[in-house]
Each structure stands twice: as C-alpha cells, then as structure tokens.
Amino acid sequence: xxFKIWLGAARLRTLPLSLSGIITGTALANFSDKKDPxxxxxxxxxxxGFQVTSNFANDYGDGxxxxxxxDRIGPKRALQSGxxxxxxxxxxxxxxxxISLVLVVILLYRVFGWNNLPYFAVFLFLGGISIWxxxxxxxxxxxxxxxxxGDVFVFLFFGLLAVLGTKFLYTRTLMIVDVLPAVAIGxxxxxxxxxNNLRDIRxxxxxxxxxxxxxxxxxxxKRYHFFLLLLSFATILSFCFFSGFSMxxxxxxxxxxxxxxxxxxxxxxxxxPADLDPELKKLALSTFLVSLLFYLTINYFL
Numbered sequence: 438x439x440f441k442i443w444l445g446a447a448r449l450r451t452l453p454l455s456l457s458g459i460i461t462g463t464a465l466a467n468f469s470d471k472k473d474p475x476x477x478x479x480x481x482x483x484x485x486g487f488q489v490t491s492n493f494a495n496d497y498g499d500g501x502x503x504x505x506x507x508d509r510i511g512p513k514r515a516l517q518s519g520x521x522x523x524x525x526x527x528x529x530x531x532x533x534x535x536i537s538l539v540l541v542v543i544l545l546y547r548v549f550g551w552n553n554l555p556y557f558a559v560f561l562f563l564g565g566i567s568i569w570x571x572x573x574x575x576x577x578x579x580x581x582x583x584x585x586x587g588d589v590f591v592f593l594f595f596g597l598l599a600v601l602g603t604k605f606l607y608t609r610t611l612m613i614v615d616v617l618p619a620v621a622i623g624x625x626x627x628x629x630x631x632x633n634n635l636r637d638i639r640x641x642x643x644x645x646x647x648x649x650x651x652x653x654x655x656x657x658x659k660r661y662h663f664f665l666l667l668l669s670f671a672t673i674l675s676f677c678f679f680s681g682f683s684m685x686x687x688x689x690x691x692x693x694x695x696x697x698x699x700x701x702x703x704x705x706x707x708x709x710p711a712d713l714d715p716e717l718k719k720l721a722l723s724t725f726l727v728s729l730l731f732y733l734t735i736n737y738f739l
Contacts, residue, residue, distance in 0.1 A: 451721070458626075459481055460731075462619075465604040465735075466608050476548060476606055486537030497516060499575050503644055510714055537568055545564075556609075567594060587634070592624065618676050624665045626724065631662050634649065636713040667701075670694045686739060692726075693730065696723050
C-alpha cells in the first residue's frame, strides 16, 4: 500500500512531458550522426529523477502552504489527502535528489571521463541547479512558482537546457538552428504549466499563489496559451525548412499540431476553469508525440 502511495506521489503520468526534451536533443545529435544508447538511457534516467523530485517537492510545498485545499481541482495530492506526512515527503525529496545527483555524475563520467574537468564541472553545476529548480518551484518562502516565474523556469529547463544540453553531451557542439526545436519544446512545456495554472486560477488566487495566470487574468491567460502553441509550431516548422526536410517529413513532424490546434481552440472557448482539466493530458501527450515523431523522422525517414 505504501509503495502505491509513493508511486502516486511520483505522478508517473508527468514523465512523458519531461522526457520530450531528452528525445528531441537526442534526435538533434542523431541528425549530426552521433549516437550512444548508453548516454540516451542515462539522460532519460536523470530526467526521471529530476521530475520525480519536482513532483514530491510540489506536493510538499503546496501542501504545507495550504494551497492544495478542498477547492483544488484534479486528483488529490499525497500530503493533501494525508497519505504521506510532511516528514515522509521531505525524506522522499532528499532521497530522489541524491539519486538524481548520483545519476548525473555517472552520466558525466560516461561522457567526459576525468579528462575534461571543465565540462564535467559545468554540467555538474547545471545538474545541481536543476535539482534546486525542481524543489524551489513551491518549497520555501521564496518559491518562484508563487511569484509568476514558473513559466520561465519550465521554458529554460524543460526546453533550452534539456534539448541543447542533451545534444551537447553527444556532440560537444551546438548550432544556432538547434535553438528552434529547443524553443518549440520549451514553449509546449510552458503551455502545460500555464494550462495547469488556468485550471487552478481560483484556488491559487485564494491561497496567494501568484502565478502568471493569476497576474494577467483568465482571459489573457487563454490568449497567452494560444500564443505559446502558435509560436511552438512556427519554431519547429522553421527548423524543418532550414534543415532541408522534405515536404513529407515536415508533415510527419507537424502532425501532432493538428491535435494541439484543436486543443488551443478548445481552451479559448472554455469559460469554466474546471473544464480545462482533461486538456492537460492532451497537451502533455501531444508534446511527447512531437518529440517522438521528430526523433523517428530524423532516424528513419530522412
């Protein structure tokens, strides 16, 4: 029973979204003829560690602040329901943080060994910052998620760092055009967070969680959401054009945006925040599908 409770607190349904950046970055490396299944596997494990740490911390931070109250929409959290105590969640956060850091060291040793200490040190620092960001979203008096900065951090860590950092681990080089798919994934991930904040606007506002949506209002939050989706489409399409993809392969890559467009229209038309809850899964899975088709296109259709 306890294992099931921890599994629920880990929120495994969030993992496909967090893995999207790794898959996209690996696709970019493969596009440069660099492949290493061990690096790929370790990157996936590191990202899972970061995401589970974030989920535990989010559960703890919102729980102790009272943000996860009875007015919260969506599934019950572990602390909110009493399934786990604050002390147990703290231990979970510490444990997954240590595991994540160990995985980071193993990954960096595989990539750089001990002969490239500057690279090793830089990426170790980035790994530490990633763990810090995972925890500080909701934990502590200075939690950045309570000051409307969550979208920025998600864009930076799920998009730019995940995609570009992953590619660099394979190739030790980056190109300007690589920024385009990194931006596309980052914007979609920020869209998932924004959608979550649109759904929770009432409870967040009541409990002092000043997300970007709380600051700009529900209507502007929906417009901002559509802008994120549109800009993501434009950036991934631009990469395909600049990189010489054929029309067929471009169509394969952008297919998920048909579902994303329908999702965006649905969000614009929604008036009740609670009705947005089913849209979270749609956008998260669509983002994962974008990364997967991008990967498959580069490896099998070009």
